[in-house]
Amino acid sequence: xxxxxxxxxxxxxxxxxxxxxxxxxxxxxxxxxxxxxxxxxxxxxxxxxxxxxxxxxxxxxxxxxxxxxxxxxxxxxxxxxxxxxxxxxxxxxxxxxxxxxxxxxxxxxxxxxxxxxxxxxxxxxxxxxxxxxxxxxxxxxxxxxxxxxxxxxxxxxxxxxxxxxxxxxxxxxxxxxxxxxxxxxxxxxxxxxxxxxxxxxxxxxxxxxxxxxxxxxxxxxxxxxxxxxxxxxxxxxxxxxx
Amino acid sequence: xxxxxxxxxxxxxxxxxxxxxxxxxxxxxxxxxxxxxxxxxxxxxxxxxxxxxxxxxxxxxxxxxxxxxxxxxxxxxxxxxxxxxxxxxxxxxxxxxxxxxxxxxxxxxxxxxxxxxxxxxxxxxxxxxxxxxxxxxxxxxxxxxxxxxxxxxxxxxxxxxxxxxxxxxxxxxxxxxxxxxxxxxxxxxxxxxxxxxxxxxxxxxxxxxxxxxxxxxxxxxxx
Numbered sequence: 015x016x017x018x019x020x021x022x023x024x025x026x027x028x029x030x031x032x033x034x035x036x037x038x039x040x041x042x043x044x045x046x047x048x049x050x051x052x053x054x055x056x057x058x059x060x061x062x063x064x065x066x067x068x069x070x071x072x073x074x075x076x077x078x079x080x081x082x083x084x085x086x087x088x089x090x091x092x093x094x095x096x097x098x099x100x101x102x103x104x105x106x107x108x109x110x111x112x113x114x115x116x117x118x119x120x121x122x123x124x125x126x127x128x129x130x131x132x133x134x135x136x137x138x139x140x141x142x143x144x145x146x147x148x149x150x151x152x153x154x155x156x157x158x159x160x161x162x163x164x165x166x167x168x169x170x171x172x173x174x175x176x177x178x179x180x181x182x183x184x185x186x187x188x189x190x191x192x193x194x195x196x197x198x199x200x201x202x203x204x205x206x207x208x209x210x211x212x213x214x215x216x217x218x219x220x221x222x223x224x225x226x227x228x229x230x231x232x233x234x235x236x237x238x239x240x241x242x243x244x245x246x247x248x249x250x251x252x253x254x255x256x
Numbered sequence: 257x258x259x260x261x262x263x264x265x266x267x268x269x270x271x272x273x274x275x276x277x278x279x280x281x282x283x284x285x286x287x288x289x290x291x292x293x294x295x296x297x298x299x300x301x302x303x304x305x306x307x308x309x310x311x312x313x314x315x316x317x318x319x320x321x322x323x324x325x326x327x328x329x330x331x332x333x334x335x336x337x338x339x340x341x342x343x344x345x346x347x348x349x350x351x352x353x354x355x356x357x358x359x360x361x362x363x364x365x366x367x368x369x370x371x372x373x374x375x376x377x378x379x380x381x382x383x384x385x386x387x388x389x390x391x392x393x394x395x396x397x398x399x400x401x402x403x404x405x406x407x408x409x410x411x412x413x414x415x416x417x418x419x420x421x422x423x424x425x426x427x428x429x430x431x432x433x434x435x436x437x438x439x440x441x442x443x444x445x446x447x448x449x450x451x452x453x454x455x456x457x458x459x460x461x462x463x464x465x466x467x468x469x470x471x472x473x474x475x476x477x478x479x
Binding site: 062063064087088089090091092093094095097099101102103104105114115118119160163164167 | 373375376378379380381382383384385386389393394397398401
């Protein structure tokens with residue numbers, strides 16, 4: 015579904031992605047973790063072309079990025095992206111946020127899109143917030159709308175860029191519950207997060223990155239109980255101490 | 257001192273002031289529409305990443321902002337006929353105000369668009385929207401709200417700038433004051449009256465700005 019082969023990326027002189035090789039199968043849930051600045055966000059932002067790669071191959075849903083034959087707009091419609099800062103459209107209600115892209119990108123009839131949108135908002139537990147504007151919602155609620163907004167496009171892949179990092183602790187679980195439900199439906203997911211409970215529960219694989227490179231990759235069980243490298247041991251001891 | 261102040265003459269000249277006021281209002285309105293058109297095109301050019309459109313737009317905006325409106329007006333009024341374009345004063349006046357104000361409007365619109373967080377555009381990109389869709393559905397509706405108050409401020413400036421058209425004998429409000437001053441040698445009466453009319457226009461536009469601000473505050477939810 016997603017395949018990185020020898021991918022490199024630079025920001026100026028900084029090698030932010032170093033020779034990344036990684037393959038994600040359909041239906042697989044991969045958690046990406048690592049210290050700040052290790053390139054996790056950049057890694058998943060490359061998948062839908064929010065960042066471009068300098069060399070190597072990146073094939074998503076059978077289409078090679080950077081290939082002139084690949085229509086990025088069409089590809090992006092198949093990939094949901096959940097941002098750390100939600101990025102809801104503040105001038106649109108929750109329902110309008112969910113239906114905007116289906117109506118204009120997928121060309122679905124408004125009535126049909128609204129029906130699907132209401133169902134999705136109900137699914138993320140916000141049936142009563144259909145007509146609320148983002149500013150009237152809590153962070154956790156906004157992030158759930160953002161997830162519903164992605165699901166409205168019926169994506170093949172969902173990418174999450176630290177979806178709970180901007181939330182108050184008490185709102186984290188409501189968002190994670192929704193993500194677990196999405197994962198259990200068989201969605202292919204890549205999730206940048208430090209929520210190790212989430213990783214244990216639904217991830218098939220944990221990828222640990224440091225300084226732009228994948229340092230370690232394994233099942234959550236292996237990774238948490240028996241980290242192979244000093245770097246990952248040091249990282250885990252820091253985030254699991256509290 | 258004040259016994260010399262002739263209210264009667266002001267009343268006598270009221271029809272003239274009225275006509276001047278009406279001319280000022282409609283030519284300002286027309287110029288503002290022109291300025292919006294110029295501003296939209298210029299800001300769109302200025303926001304392009306490639307230099308082909310961006311550099312000429314920036315050069316134009318700088319040139320307009322760096323030179324006096326009066327010089328621009330004289331260039332169009334005296335200069336263009338020498339180059340073979342002979343236009344009526346009113347057209348020259350409206351053209352000058354539109355082209356001048358358009359540069360400022362362009363910067364207001366550009367600032368409005370740039371004030372929208374990058375994340376909103378990225379969310380649009382990520383959901384497969386094209387550039388035009390992002391602009392139309394996500395960026396411009398939000399930018400529109402933030403630009404209304406400064407645009408009305410620019411409209412107020414434009415109304416005052418329109419006084420310069422009296423110098424190319426357009427019969428607007430300031431021209432009416434000049435006529436009273438020269439016909440009867442009553443500059444105090446003439447110019448205090450037009451000042452009152454300009455003040456009135458100012459309050460009208462300011463009221464509109466306040467109204468639109470309140471309307472936008474109610475209609476739009478901010479982050």
